[in-house]
Amino acid sequence: MGLQAYSGPGWLLTKAEQIINWGRSRSPWPLPYGTACCGIEMMCALAATYDMARFGAERPSFSPRQADVLIEAGTITKKMVPVLRRIYDQMAEPKWVIAMGACACSGGVFRTYSVQQGIDDVIPVDIYVPGCPPRPESLLYALLKLMDKIQQDHPLYKQRADLAETLGVER
Numbered sequence: 001m002g003l004q005a006y007s008g009p010g011w012l013l014t015k016a017e018q019i020i021n022w023g024r025s026r027s028p029w030p031l032p033y034g035t036a037c038c039g040i041e042m043m044c045a046l047a048a049t050y051d052m053a054r055f056g057a058e059r060p061s062f063s064p065r066q067a068d069v070l071i072e073a074g075t076i077t078k079k080m081v082p083v084l085r086r087i088y089d090q091m092a093e094p095k096w097v098i099a100m101g102a103c104a105c106s107g108g109v110f111r112t113y114s115v116q117q118g119i120d121d122v123i124p125v126d127i128y129v130p131g132c133p134p135r136p137e138s139l140l141y142a143l144l145k146l147m148d149k150i151q152q153d154h155p156l157y158k159q160r161a162d163l164a165e166t167l168g169v170e171r
């Protein structure tokens with residue numbers, strides 16, 4: 001979805017929230033968190049052939065504080081759960097999460113006591129990408145869907161929700 005604006009010769013009008021969302025949706029810096037085989041497909045999506053940079057996601061950040069989108073690609077064992085949660089907590093708002101692959105979405109083929117059965121019990125997930133593994137095209141499609149979602153967000157919604165929770169007041 002593009003920026004909704006009214007323009008004429010020499011002038012442009014839009015709403016502040018639309019232009020903020022437009023900017024955010026066009027620069028979703030990813031934190032690539034590959035923990036298993038899905039991570040290989042994620043690397044392909046970031047490399048030259050699939051070129052995720054076309055959509056503004058050209059700067060993979062391995063520091064949570066400089067990332068917008070956590071791409072969790074692969075199996076999460078129970079031992080990794082606190083690490084995943086800490087990384088998510090260290091990301092600044094606004095932040096989004098893509099669960100890539102069956103393991104991230106639901107535990108996948110690993111129906112066992114030592115594997116987390118879906119990361120959405122640990123952190124909030126915005127987009128689920130099915131497949132074992134999903135192809136790079138699937139991740140690109142997920143990114144486009146996330147960009148649409150960011151365009152629909154209120155720019156301060158998440159911050160307001162966090163503040164309300166901190167203060168213990170109703171939103």
Ligand code: SF4
Nearest residue numbers: 037038101103132133
């Ligand atoms: S979904 Fe399949 S390819 Fe992806 S991490 Fe799990 S087992 Fe590996």
